[in-house]
Amino acid sequence: MMIISARKYAPALKMIDEVNFLKPQKSYLHNGIPVYMQKGGSQEIIKIEFVFKSGSYHQEKPLQAWATANLLKNGTKFKTSEEINQLWDFYGASLQVDAQKDITSVGFVALSKHLVTAMNLLLEMIIMPEFHEDELVTFLKNRKQKFLVNNRKVQYLARMHFAELLYGTNHPYGKRLQESDFEKLTREDLVTFHHNNYFPANCICLVAGNYPETIIKTLDKSLKKFAWENIKLNQVPEHKSEITPKPKHLLPRPNTLQSAIRIGKPVINRDHPDYHLLSVTNTLLGGYFGSRLMKNIRQDKGYTYGINSALINLLRGAYFFIASQVGRDVKNQAVEEIYNEIEAIRKQPAGDAEINMLRNYLAGSFLRSFDGPFMQSERFKEILLFGQDYSWFQQYLVTLKSFQPEDIQRTAEKYLHENDMVELIVG
Amino acid sequence: MVNFKRYTLQNGLRLIVHQDTTTPLVAVNVLYDVGARDEHPEQTGFAHLFEHLMFEGSVNIPEYDNALQMAGGENNAFTNNDITNYYLTIPRQNIETALWLESDRMLGLSFSEEKLSIQKNVVSEEYRQTYLNQPYGDVWALLRSLVYKVHPYQWPTIGKSIDHVKNANLQQVKDFFYRFYRPNNAILVITGDIEPDYAYKLVQKWFSDIPEGELYTRNIYREPSQFQERRLKVERDVPFDEIYIAFPTGTRLENSFFISDMLSDVLGGGRSARLMENLVKKKNIFSETNAWITGSIDKGFFAIMGKLHKNQSVEKAEQLIWEELIDLQKNLIPERELQKVKNKIESTNTFAEAGILSKAMNLAYYELLGDADLLNKQNEKYFAVDDVTLRKAANELFQPSKASVLHYMAND
Known part of the structure; x- marks a missing residue:
């Protein structure tokens, strides 16, 4: 039995003196993409992610980088949008697309046993997307609606306007999205952005979780199904930020x-x-x-x-x-x-x-x-x-x-x- | 598979420990068997307000958060209609700090007028931020009051109105504490790199002197069966119309839980789900749809949601949703589609077992339902459901006379 007064004092603390970093193993795919692998975890699950060093900072038109990333899944040379969605769901794998300002990440988490299927599908989307016109139209229409609802939220407005105040309306970090932007984007914009940014020399691959020892062979085997050409690295555009003079x-x-x-x-x-x-x-x-x-x-x-x-x-x-x-x-x-x-x-x-x-x-x-x-x-x-x-x-x-x-x-x-x-x- | 050991203290506190040596942390979850369903209809929002007060100091510890942060821990809590759940993670070497904190606030709170008054304000702002000042923020409250006429699930956790929260007084707070926050009304779960018998020893040290409370017998009116369709149409200052259709389902412990959950996956689980493919993409009448079950302990409901595009008629939209439901009533779900739903469930459950915190929360919840090991039996329950069962369930579930339909209309 506890003496009540013992509760007055906090138990002795031991502070953290070290953190166990799971430093990645580095290797290369046959086309030169660096792969960083971090193995571990209690479950047979895996996460694979291709990170492209391009984002909205590199786009020529509002929504271009974001729509390109999000429409990778809406049809490839060989599969319709429905077929792709069905496959991800069938294997219980979840596709993760994150188009940010400086980078774009496209990857998945899945049970380790579905690694090969998920990898094949991911690469097909990354390398041979079709960007069908009608898919783009539906996507923009649906997302415009979300945008208009967000525009009624004070916290959303504050976030958007604040970025504009800090970077200026001409800088990609500051430029605020307009309703009309949803009407201006074309299929051609997506094809161009994809061509200029989704190539091997512009990306890295991250692997985490429980994967087989033969992972590099497995990834290379998937990769060799596709022709994926490098292009010349683009010059990164220079944008000057301009902070508001008014506090x-x-x-x-x-x-x-x-x-x-x-x-x-x-x-x-x-x-x-x-x-x-x-x-x-x-x-x-x-x-x-x-x-x-x-x-x-x-x-x-x-x-x-x-x-x-x-x-x-x-x-x-x-x-x-x-x-x-x-x-x-x-x-x-x-x-x-x-x-x-x-x-x-x-x-x-x-x-x-x-x-x-x-x-x-x-x-x-x-x-x-x-x-x-x-x-x-x-x-x-x-x-x-x-x-x-x-x-x-x-x-x-x-x-x-x-x-x-x-x-x-x-x-x-x-x-x-x-x-x-x-x-x-x-x- | 999540292995665990179960212990019960003399004062009735139940303890579950699961050891996971792949992490330098431990998670501690304390579930109290009290939620918004235990509130008086004139004092709604109380369980949630009380959750805030649990962080405002206990008998021997003036500041819960300070003490936890001092030990490198992080915590949060949630209240829903059934339970109030507190959870934290902390470096394993400081596990005793977590137990000291949790046991002291189970022993007693410091109860002050001033702190109550401030937390009433904080909760009022939370009410404004999440419900009143958000487009579509009152949908959930409207839907609940349409589906439930008797059962306390008719109000949302935050409460029916801000006034209920503002009227709370200190005596009610004290009564609530001694009625519900007793060891025999709680489940403690510890997961992470800790040996179960050692954990039990520590828990005995910190919790065994907390007096048990009087046994609380829940006495809640059961929601009567519904025999007639219910409809509500509201106009709000929002840019687009939305439609919701709800149908009553069974309790969490019935087998029908798994069946209706699978039906909701067929309709709304993932991009390849039927509502997405047919109504968002092919017909493009909606910008977004979803289907889900509430999964509450007492009888829950099945909800379908659609966000309409401009210039689409809400009647037509409703008709199209019905066509999808009728399809499920007439035709068997193809084998591959059914397998897809099962595969998704398998991976979702596997991912949930990757983190000590989600394991701790799940073990506590299943123990409340009757047996923490139910967590390990979920997959089998889902896998056993076949196409004929699903079709039969769709016929029982999706009846016009059992529907509650909400048309949430834009006023511009």
Whole structure:
């Protein structure tokens, strides 16, 4: 039986001193595509992903990169869209298409026993898509509807308009989607984007989970069924970002019960020596449940269901933002409190208890982000795309163990000054 | 296959432990057998509000989240109509912190007026953010109140109105706690790299002095059978019309659960499902469709959803959905299609077993249903269903006199 008073004291803690990185094995497919393999996990499942180093940053028209990626599944030279969907579903495999700003990822997760079938199908889609006109028309019509519904949501509007304020309307990171964009895209645009970006020298392959020793042979056998030509690597277009000169913006939406708030600014990217400290500083401010913003604006004031801040790492320009939806009647108070919190981080050193909590929370969170081969693969993808290696993670751990309150103050002063922020309120 | 050991403490707390040595973490899941169905019709939203209060300090620990974060843990919780479920993951070496935290808030909360008042505000904002300030945000509430006339499933977890949440007082909070948050009304599951008997020892250390509560007997009115079609048409400030059709199904423990779940997969599971292929792609009357079952413990319902394109008639859309249902009533599902549905179920269940957290949640839920080992018997139950059974079930399920139809119309 427990003595009740023993509950007064927390059990002794043991902190995380190391994280087991499942470093990938590297090999090459016969056409030169590098393959990174991370084996493990309790289940007989596998994830394969082709990552192309092209995204909406590389497109000539809005929606081009996204529609190209999403229509790979809507018919190939040999199969109709229905046949492809039937096959994925029949093998209980799930196709995963993710068209981002800098990259496009096309892959699947499946039971390991269906590896060959899934691989053949994936490559057929990647290499020989047909982009039927009628498939494109239906796709755009359906997605336009989703877009119009999203346009009624304050948080969606805030996200889109905020990116435009930070990068400018001519930059692909900032350009806002318009309803008319859904009418302008043609089949030809998809064929062109596919031709210019989906070629072997522009991609890498990631394999994770439980796979056979003969995986490279298996992949090569699939690959050899297709003729997949390289083209000359395109010159990456240069776009100049242009941040708004005005710090405060309001987009009125009279009939909403809540207002969406976004406050933020461009920041240093992942290869800057201060990045890890900035990441820690962001967490203290708004990156976890125990953050200053959450404590003040949700837990003390009850203005919101949630508030958070984050660093967004794009290859050609990172940014920091704070986001929340708050009661319309308290939006000004909420904004004021946000600035107070930013200022407080700069002006006063954080206490030991808070620093310890932050340190330990981040270490646990770091450990958690490497749990299992699929997550290990995600984290490896990050460093690979940014041209980094595992020492970047090691440095992060060193930062976690050693940072001091004054490091946070200094970092906030340098990168998160309230006077440099762009503010947007929708609603 | 998820192996586990089961223990019961003297105070009635049930413990399930599953060891998985492939991870440096452990997951802890505490399920309380209380949900929105246990609420008074004039105090709806209470179970969910209470979930928020479980993070506002317990007898010996002023801040749950601080203490957990200090140990490198992360947590969350959800409330639905049947259960309230709390879960966390933590580096395995700090498992005792998790048990200290969970046992202390099972022992007692700190109950303060001020914290109650703040969480009432937070929940009100959650209500606004997820229901009122979202296009189509009230669909679910409308559909529930159409399908259920007597059973408490008629209201959503967040509550019938914000006023119910705002009217909650501290005495009600205390009563609720001592009625439902007792060890004999809870199931604790630990998964991850921990030896079961060691886990049991730790659980005994932290939980065995928590007094058990009075046995709670659930006394809920059963929803009477439906003999007449129900219809509701609403107009809202949204850009497109939507249609919902619902049919009552059986309870979670009946075999019909698996059968109706498979029918919902035939209609709405994945891109190759019938509603997608026929009504979104071929006829393109909808931009999006879906079909699913609620899977609640008491009698649930089967729901079909379609988002209409502009200038399509909702009556025509409804007719086309009916044609799909009639097809299932008249014709057998082809062998390959049935195999597809079964394959999908097999992989979904395999993927769910890849993470310690989803295993912990599932074990707790199946233990509540009667036996955690049901988790390992799911596949067989689905695999045993054949085409004739599905056709028969479609005939029983999809009757016009049992339908609840919601037309959610755009006002512009």
